Structure formats: C-alpha cells, structure tokens
Amino acid sequence: MSTLLETAPGYRARHTLPLRVEAVRQLKRRRTLVMGAVLAALPFVLIIAFAIGGGPDGNGNGRITLMDTATESAANFAATCLFVSAGFLLVIPVALFCGDTVASEAGWSSLRYLLAAPVPRARLLWSKLTVALGFSAAAMVLLPLVALAAGTVAYGWGPLRLPTGGSLPAGDSLPRLALAVAFIFVSQLVTAGLAFWLSTRTDAPLGAVGGAVGLTIVGNVLDAVTALGDWRDFLPAHWQFAWADALQPQLEWSGMAKGAAISVTYALILFALAFRGFARKDIVS
Secondary structure, three states, X not given: OHHHHHHOOOOOHHHOOOHHHHHHHHHOOHHHHHHHHHHHHHHHHHHHHHXXXXXXXXXXXXXXOOHHHOOOOHHHHHHHHHHHHOOOOOHHHHHHHHHOOHHHHHHOOOHHHHXXXXXXXHHHHHHHHHHHHHHHHHHHHHHHHHHHHHHHHHHOOOOEEXXXXXXXXXXXXXXXXXXXXXXXXXHOHHHHHHHHHXXXXXXXXXXXXXXXXXXXXXXXXXXXXXXHHHHHHHOHHHHOOHHHHHHOOOOOOHHHHHHHHHHHHHHHHXXXXXXXXHHOOOOOO
C-alpha cells in the first residue's frame, strides 16, 4: 500500500493533514475556548480581589515580593499574574492541548480513519504536536497580554518595581517580561512531552491530561524534599521560577539556562518515545 501511495500521482505525504486544518479543528473545540476564557479572566479576578481587599499588604516579615508590588504598575501586575499562575494554572493548558491530541482521536474512533486517509503516522504526530505546542504558547502569551492591558487601565503604565529594590523603566520591562514568558513556555515542555507521550499510549484523553498534571505535581513535591540535596537540580520543577531572574537589575542567565537545558532534554526524550511507540502501535480505535 505504501509503495502504491508513493507512486500515486499528486500524492505528497507532507501535504496530508495541513497545520491550518488541524489548527482550525482544535480552535473550534470547546475546551480551547474555555481554557482561553479562564486565562483571560484571571487578571480581572485579581484586580477585583485587590479592590475588595485594599491591595497587597506585604507578608509581614519585611521582605517585598512580586505580590506586594502588584498594584504599582501594569508591568508589576503582569509579573504578579505570571507568579501566581506559573506553578500550576499554566500547566493545565499545556497538558490539555498536548494530552488531548492523539487520545481524543482514538476516543472518538476516528484515529484509524485519519491514518487510512492516508496520513503517515509521523506526519499525523508532527501536525498534532506542532499545533498543540502553538496553542500552548498562545496560552502563555494570552495571560500577560491581558494582564498588561487590564493593569494599564487599573494601575497605569509605569516602571517595573523590583522586589530586590530599584525599578526597570517601562520600556525595558517589556523585553524582560517577554523573556520570562519564553522561559515559562520552555520549562513546560516537560509537561507537554509527558502529556503527548501518554496521549499516544491511551485512548482516554483525561488519562493523558491527568497523568501529565499528576506527574508534574509529583515533581513539585519531590523538589520540596530538601533531603534530596543536589539531586533536585535534575528536576524540572526545581527551575520553574528561574524566570524571576529576568526581573533583576542585572539580568541573570545561569538559572534559566540550566532549567531550559533540563526541560528540553526531558522533552526530547519523551517526544522521541511518543514517535517510536506510535510507529509500532496497533491502531484499533
């Protein structure tokens, strides 16, 4: 069959399941719209909370954190939104988009029909993974963009006040926030890899999504075990807040570089396992 397809006039494997078609399919999914609405609503929820509570009051120990400076400017508010969501909330869209890729097709019993279209298995995975990562990146960008817009209206446009003292001009704070968002996305590649690999192993989308979120939580728990010592450096969770180094008077790269290297390494291994396992899997759904 593969030989006949390769010689069939007009057939090109790379033209099957175009990214545009897959992106439109995923964009119309209800879970995509709901996830986007949740992320867009978070800044407004925080603004209402600060309005009701009278703004941040400090943590009582004399140390200033991002939460304490949330209402100083739009840039501070955007940084605070990243701070409160990076540990868990931003994990969910990545796990959802990457874990609901192949498993959902299998759950709908449409996977075998896609492959019989015929779409090569590698092409199917590449298309779905690319779109899933694209939507994950869009989720990472949506939150700070809405926060900047809402924060500008609520608190005004101004410099980014640093918890360590001093401030960054408003013009310099935007590239720093962009770098922080980029690192958060890279750090979530491990979750993406877990969800995508699980999606190729099960026909239950919730199993793939829940498994990826659960394993990410386990990583956070292990990172809290100080008895592990230097072994924690090999946990992606250990570096998840290294993006805060971008919000320093002098930009610090070491933590983000180590965290990115760990995350990308694990992600590449998981993606490779997904492609290898799916290539040999019997598709019956």
